[in-house]
Amino acid sequence: MARAGARSGDIETLYPRGFWPAISVPGVLWLIALFVVPFYAIVATAAGRLDPIFGTTVPEWNPLYWQPDAFAYVLNGLMGQTGIFREVFLRTMGYVLLAVGLCLLLGYPVAYYMSRLRGRVRNTFLVLMIVPFWVPYLMRIFAWVNLLQDDGLVNRILAATGFLAPQTWLDGRPSTVILGLVYGWMPFLILPLFAALERIDASLIESALDLGASPGRTFLRVTLPLSKQGILAGTAIIMLPMFGDFYTAQLLGTQKNAMVGTLISFYLTQATAGPAQARGAALVIVLALLVSSLTVYYLVSTARAARGAAR
Amino acid sequence: MTEAQAALRRPAASGSRLRTWLANPWRRPRLLALAGWGFVAWSLVPVAIAILFSFNAGRSRSVWQGFSLRWYVQDPNLSVLHDPILAHAVLQSLKLASLTMLIATPIGVALSIGLARWRGPASTASNFLMLLPLVTPEIVLASGLFLVFAHLYVLGGTRLFGTPAQLLGHVTWSIPYVVVVMRGRLFGIGKEYEEAAMDLGAPPMDAMRRVLLPLLAPAIFAAFMIVFALSIDDFITSQFLSSGEGSITLPMLIYGTGRTGENPSLNAVATVMLVLSLSAIGIASAVLQGVARRRGTGEAAARELVRFEI
Numbered sequence: 001m002a003r004a005g006a007r008s009g010d011i012e013t014l015y016p017r018g019f020w021p022a023i024s025v026p027g028v029l030w031l032i033a034l035f036v037v038p039f040y041a042i043v044a045t046a047a048g049r050l051d052p053i054f055g056t057t058v059p060e061w062n063p064l065y066w067q068p069d070a071f072a073y074v075l076n077g078l079m080g081q082t083g084i085f086r087e088v089f090l091r092t093m094g095y096v097l098l099a100v101g102l103c104l105l106l107g108y109p110v111a112y113y114m115s116r117l118r119g120r121v122r123n124t125f126l127v128l129m130i131v132p133f134w135v136p137y138l139m140r141i142f143a144w145v146n147l148l149q150d151d152g153l154v155n156r157i158l159a160a161t162g163f164l165a166p167q168t169w170l171d172g173r174p175s176t177v178i179l180g181l182v183y184g185w186m187p188f189l190i191l192p193l194f195a196a197l198e199r200i201d202a203s204l205i206e207s208a209l210d211l212g213a214s215p216g217r218t219f220l221r222v223t224l225p226l227s228k229q230g231i232l233a234g235t236a237i238i239m240l241p242m243f244g245d246f247y248t249a250q251l252l253g254t255q256k257n258a259m260v261g262t263l264i265s266f267y268l269t270q271a272t273a274g275p276a277q278a279r280g281a282a283l284v285i286v287l288a289l290l291v292s293s294l295t296v297y298y299l300v301s302t303a304r305a306a307r308g309a310a311r
Numbered sequence: 312m313t314e315a316q317a318a319l320r321r322p323a324a325s326g327s328r329l330r331t332w333l334a335n336p337w338r339r340p341r342l343l344a345l346a347g348w349g350f351v352a353w354s355l356v357p358v359a360i361a362i363l364f365s366f367n368a369g370r371s372r373s374v375w376q377g378f379s380l381r382w383y384v385q386d387p388n389l390s391v392l393h394d395p396i397l398a399h400a401v402l403q404s405l406k407l408a409s410l411t412m413l414i415a416t417p418i419g420v421a422l423s424i425g426l427a428r429w430r431g432p433a434s435t436a437s438n439f440l441m442l443l444p445l446v447t448p449e450i451v452l453a454s455g456l457f458l459v460f461a462h463l464y465v466l467g468g469t470r471l472f473g474t475p476a477q478l479l480g481h482v483t484w485s486i487p488y489v490v491v492v493m494r495g496r497l498f499g500i501g502k503e504y505e506e507a508a509m510d511l512g513a514p515p516m517d518a519m520r521r522v523l524l525p526l527l528a529p530a531i532f533a534a535f536m537i538v539f540a541l542s543i544d545d546f547i548t549s550q551f552l553s554s555g556e557g558s559i560t561l562p563m564l565i566y567g568t569g570r571t572g573e574n575p576s577l578n579a580v581a582t583v584m585l586v587l588s589l590s591a592i593g594i595a596s597a598v599l600q601g602v603a604r605r606r607g608t609g610e611a612a613a614r615e616l617v618r619f620e621i
Contacts, residue, residue, distance in 0.1 A: 014515050015515045020429035023422070023425040024429055025425075026422070027421060027422030027437075027490075028422070030418060030483065030486060031483065032440070034456065034479055034480070034483040038456050041455055059458065059462050059463075106346075106350070109343055110346050110347050110350040112343060114347060128351045132354045134540055134588050136562060136581070136584050136585060136588055137544060137546065137562075138581075139562075139581040139585055140358055143358045143581075145570065146372045147357055152373050153360065240446065244450030244547070247546060247547075250566065251570060261450050265450075265550075265551070268457060281454065281458065288451045291448055295446050
């Protein structure tokens with residue numbers, strides 16, 4: 001960049017004036033119309049009023065007339081006496097935290113192994129790791145529906161080996177849904193973790209061992225702290241979509257496993273009568289705030305790490 | 312070594328192995344290898360079984376009854392070819408993915424070049440705006456899109472739900488990915504070739520059309536394919552913006568009937584979806600890798616073009 005700027009004929013200025021903004025305009029306008037405006041529409045709907053004739057929610061585009069009713073309803077559902085949303089929110093948090101924890105626990109050794117591979121094996125392994133990214137998510141979950149059916153392969157194998165009595169896996173067990181979440185999202189955690197582990201200078205680990213640290217201590221004091229950014233990045237990457245994931249719970253569970261996304265999908269797109277849509281929009285805002293606080297924490301800690309590295 | 316001696320040694324050996332894999336990466340990490348390859352097997356085998364049973368001759372999804380294409384073409388009522396709902400879902404997914412690809416890629420390519428060259432606060436803001444969808448949970452964007460199509464973007468009393476809304480949603484979702492794919496290549500090429508072309512007298516627009524765009528061609532092609540795969544995979548946006556029966560896509564079909572449907576051709580449907588998604592990605596990565604391997608070719612082509620221009 002600096003080199004090009006130093007030349008007399010800077011490439012940017014050789015093109016007609018305003019050419020670069022002009023070719024960016026379609027994309028920017030598209031994102032304003034179909035990303036920024038929809039965001040505003042969520043707020044406007046959550047703060048909207050009821051149509052006097054049809055009784056349905058009408059978005060209130062003017063902030064001066066915003067109504068707090070739907071927010072109050074959702075907050076009351078979360079914290080109040082009755083707490084109709086509390087159970088679902090707590091369940092979602094529980095599922096997501098357990099699934100993320102399991103992903104980290106199971107994914108770390110895999111990423112570690114991958115980062116130590118070299119040559120042809122490494123390429124093969126990388127390709128096999130990337131395949132799940134592009135197998136449609138719902139197909140991957142559906143594959144488990146096949147396996148976990150009452151007469152599915154899992155139960156057949158259990159019956160044949162006598163290791164465990166055949167189970168009804170799909171009757172709303174939290175463990176099945178958590179398994180699905182782990183299965184579905186773990187690849188997305190492993191790759192950033194792998195990238196972080198791969199950057200670790202092997203001589204740091206070697207010198208810790210040479211200086212007499214036990215292997216376990218070396219791992220805890222050298223490898224683990226050095227991979228912190230990868231852990232954070234991977235966790236953020238899988239947590240964001242997991243909070244909105246309702247299809248895994250739907251395919252592998254029952255209504256007993258409903259997650260926040262299930263509520264949003266129901267209030268927003270199915271129950272359109274009365275203030276349902278405003279409540280759905282308020283739920284989206286609560287979810288977005290929850291998730292964005294995680295994102296902000298991640299961004300701040302990455303920035304801090306980058307500054308620390310620069311120093 | 313007697314049995315007893317072996318039994319005595321084993322715990323010690325496994326203990327040291329545990330410590331070894333925790334810290335020393337240069338010895339043979341057997342437990343790690345087990346974790347690594349175990350994970351690969353765990354992540355791929357269920358999908359492989361689903362593909363296998365899509366070729367099952369019988370209705371069972373767990374007992375092999377012989378190979379057949381029954382669930383793809385032969386069965387007169389239930390196969391992907393003959394069940395109208397299944398066939399329509401395949402078509403709907405293909406239609407959406409193709410249109411999304413044709414709209415999102417040009418917009419995204421132009422945006423990526425523009426943002427890479429345009430300087431100033433408006434550019435920084437646009438760049439930020441472009442990155443936002445990448446850190447937004449899809450359900451949030453889909454909810455917002457649902458609301459604007461329900462209340463704001465209503466054309467003459469008709470709502471756009473169905474293919475038009477789904478298409479607009481998929482394009483919105485894809486544009487940032489195109490920019491990200493293009494960026495790597497844009498910064499990789501630098502500005503030297505265009506500068507050379509212009510130094511040799513090419514007007515700027517010719518330099519762009521005959522030097523920059525051909526150099527970017529592999530990345531543009533890869534972007535087309537990636538957008539196609541993203542659209543095939545998409546579920547939440549398609550679901551929120553659908554108008555019922557007529558706009559059911561492949562993932563929506565699996566979501567809707569995966570648990571309730573007794574229909575054994577669902578495995579075949581899922582396999583069709585997988586083939587569409589993976590072949591697009593396979594082509595994209597082959598093209599990108601081909602470029603990386605023969606780095607000279609694109610540059611040589613550019614030089615040829617410059618020479619021709621004189």
